Structures are given as C-alpha cells and as structure tokens.
Amino acid sequence: MLKKERQAFILRQVSLHNSVLSADLSNSINVSEDTIRRDLNELADHGKLIKVHGGALSKSFNSFYLRSDVYNADSKKIIAEKAVSLIQDGMFVLTGGGTTVIEMARMLPENLKATFLTGSIPAAYEYAQHPNIDVIFIGDKIAKKSQIAIGGEAITKLKHIKADLCFLGMNALDMEHGITDNDWDVAQLKKAMIESSSKTIVMTISEKLNSSQRIKVCNIDEIDILITELAPTNILLEPFRKNGITIF
Amino acid sequence: MLKKERQAFILRQVSLHNSVLSADLSNSINVSEDTIRRDLNELADHGKLIKVHGGALSKSFNSFYLRSDVYNADSKKIIAEKAVSLIQDGMFVLTGGGTTVIEMARMLPENLKATFLTGSIPAAYEYAQHPNIDVIFIGDKIAKKSQIAIGGEAITKLKHIKADLCFLGMNALDMEHGITDNDWDVAQLKKAMIESSSKTIVMTISEKLNSSQRIKVCNIDEIDILITELAPTNILLEPFRKNGITIF
DNA sequence: AATAATTATGCAACAATTTGCAGCTTTTAA
C-alpha cells in the first residue's frame, strides 16, 4: 500500500468516525504505529486533521465543539421568537428563569401589555425593563445557584395563582422519564408552576431531547406545547406530537 | 475515547444543562472522577467553563447585569465602603434599591455570611451573586420605575420582619422636613423598612443634603447613622450630629 | 541497467502523557 493511499484511507476513516486511534489504524493497515503516527503528523501539518495523543480527530468535529456557544445562542433566539408569538395582550404569564426564558424576555415586543410572574431574579430584571409589562415576583428566599426563589413560600404562593401560560426552559426531556431536572428545589417549583397554569409550554434546544436527569418534574402528558429550534415537522419531534403535544 | 473527545463531550453537557456533576460525568464516560476533575480543571484553565466544588458550570450562564456607569460613582463607592464596614457576620440586613445600595452590594467581602432582605430586583441580583449571602426577596408586585416591590403585600411582609440594619439610599434629606421622596409607594415602603429595623442607616451623596421633596418618609430623629462621601468632621454634617445622628 | 541519492519504514531505547489509586486535606451540608 502506497503512502498516499494509506493517508487517503486514514482521512476517510477520520471523516467517517470523527476520530481514529493510532493502534486501530496500525492494525487495519498492517504497518507500524510509528508509520501511522508519522502519517498523522504529516496530515496534521497540512491541516487535514487534528492530531491528539493516541490518535487524531476530524477538523469538523473540533470546530463543532469550539463554537457551541454561538450555535446554542442562535437556537435559543429561534425558540424565543416562537415563544413570544404565543403571548397576547392581557395574558398572565408565568415563567421560569433559564437562559432561554431570558432570551424570550428580551424579545418581547414593546407594545405588548401583559403581566409576567416569575421567581427568577434575572428574568424579573428583564421584565422590569419593559415599558408595558407588569411584573410580579413570586416567593422570597432565593437559591444562589439558580437565582430563583425556592421553597414552601414560593410554592404556596403559586397555588393561589392561575396563569394563562407557563413558559419553562428545560434541562432534560424524554418520552420515558418526562421532564427531569438535577436540582430538587427547582423541580418542585417547576411542578408547582405547571399546576398553576392553563397551558404549559416547554422550551428546549433539540439536543436536550431524549436526555434525562435525576429528579422528575412531570410526565410528558402534562406538556401542552413544545418549542424547539427545529422545524415542527422534524422527525425528532414526531414521538412528542403523537403523544398529543402541540409542536411549534 | 480520546481525551479531547471526552472534553468535548463534557463541554457539550455543560452547554446543554448549564451545570454538570463530576460523579455523573464519571459514570457516563466510565473514567475515574480524578480524570474528570483533571479535565474540568484543564477546561477551566482555558476559560471554557467554570469549575466549582463537585462539578462545573457553563460560563455563559452568569453575568446578565452589566455594570453601567452611574452618576457620582466615586462618591458612591466611598459611601459603599463605609457602609460595608458596618455589617457583621450573621446579621439580618434590610436594604432598598438605589445605586448606592447596588454599589455596596458589589463591595461585600467574600467571606461575609449574612442574610439580606430587599425588595429591589437589581439589589437582589447582586446579593444572589455572593457566595455566602442568603437573599430574601420582599414583596411581589414590582414598580417599573424603581424596580422595587411596592404595595400592601410588601409592607405587610415587612411588618413581620425585624432586621438588624436597614440601609437606605436617599433622594433628599434636610433638617426641617426629614427624609422625603417623590414617589408615594416608595415612601411608604421606606417608612415600613425603617420601622422593621433596629438601626436605620441613611446613605446619600452630600449634594442631596438640605434638599427636600414632596412626600415625607420620616423625621430626622428616626435615623441612627448617616453616611456620606464627606469626612465625618465636615461642617456640613454638624447639624445632623447635633441631632443625635452618628456620622460615618 | 547500474549506481548514487533520496525517501520511507521499522526497531529499540528513552521520554512524555495519561490514568487510576491511596492517603491525606479541604469543603460542604446537616
């Protein structure tokens, strides 16, 4: 096998699997690992792949994980836009405090007149900036990590409220486990928020679909509307639609 | 799995869920927690995430509130420094929400352990950032102008509270009219706050001394301590000292 | 075609990196 063939083979493997191990290549081509290493170094020098300890990575793989910030921000803006379109004048809107919610708060149209209820400091801050929105803060004791109000007081107060819409950003969502979270207090609060609203709207980027965490919030069937950055027709969302959830 | 892949996976988890636990990662990737910890430290060194005890946080999750320049920032910093020195571990501290209070919130020493009560969204946000401070938010309906909670609910809640210190930023202060304000709701709230605290500390830049506004909050004699940017011996402050107010 | 020059490959010894573990310290939460 010629050197060029070998390197072509390596490149194909990399683009196929996103990563290769020197040992595997050495095995499948029957050359010493030294040769493989030299090939990898050469290809890396020419910018064809990224050499790492033990093997190599595809370049696209690497750039993917480097720009994940921007990528997510875009998704969240798409989600926020869809969410905003559901809010109408005069509504009582209950929201959580995730980054997606914040994004939505910033996109609320200036002329919207509504009342927003939240237990999140950052969210309340955004709502308070808005010229025509009334803000009601729920609860008193603030959890440092999540910067939202937690505990019995907040939940008690929620029980006396009936909002039209409830917007929740989600950490994890899957058909089997429903909505799950990794913080007990937050989970309790979300549960109470869902019960205090006529409609529950879950916002999440598609990558959080089909993942789960330790603490259960509620079952899939408590969700009325699901908003992701994907087109509503996307195949990934099909199982949720089949369970009676409206997809936006 | 290559080290870089693993770290990419970690970054993805962090950007997805905003936080990760070392133990969870160790489980899902099947490497020791030591390795995870080393990865997290490495990623933190490169500024890709924020390492915390037990796991890591997404970097983009923090910092919504941007530091804007405020009028007379220098004077307010001097005032804030003096104010901070009055707070001791374990105290219950009630505060308003002016720019001076925000400045004070930012200067609280890291190791201070205290409970702060406030009806101001920006103040609550600052307190929530602090590692050792418990935050209790007072009230529910938020006034747009001042971004503080107003109304009967807040005042009722204040009646059930007895704080050690009450820090108030003031709009106007003069010997004859006492503390005055230009917003009825805010004045009511300040009144209630003063009544709910053992000691009332008024913070104001000197140019607001000897000015008055339309709505009365309280008389001079309800003030225990007055903090300005001036030296305590300044002639301007003499009349207040003579009225039994401690000057800082 | 023969030979010299260049390049590629494998080997071996040594260097560096990575990883898990054990003992001990620090932090956290009750």
Add this chain to the structure above:
DNA sequence: TTAAAAGCTGCAAATTGTTGCATAATTATT
C-alpha cells in the same frame, strides 16, 4: 460541630511519542 463528599498530591503502571539509526524501497542520474 461533625460526617460525608470532593479535592489534592505523589506515585506507579500503561500507553503513547520521540529520536537516532539501520534497512528497505523508490527515484534520479549517468
């Protein structure tokens, strides 16, 4: 204050890399 969880440090084992060198393969030149 105390017990559990997490972190740190040093260390050892395994894996991976590097370098120099000998040998084989390829190319160029006469």
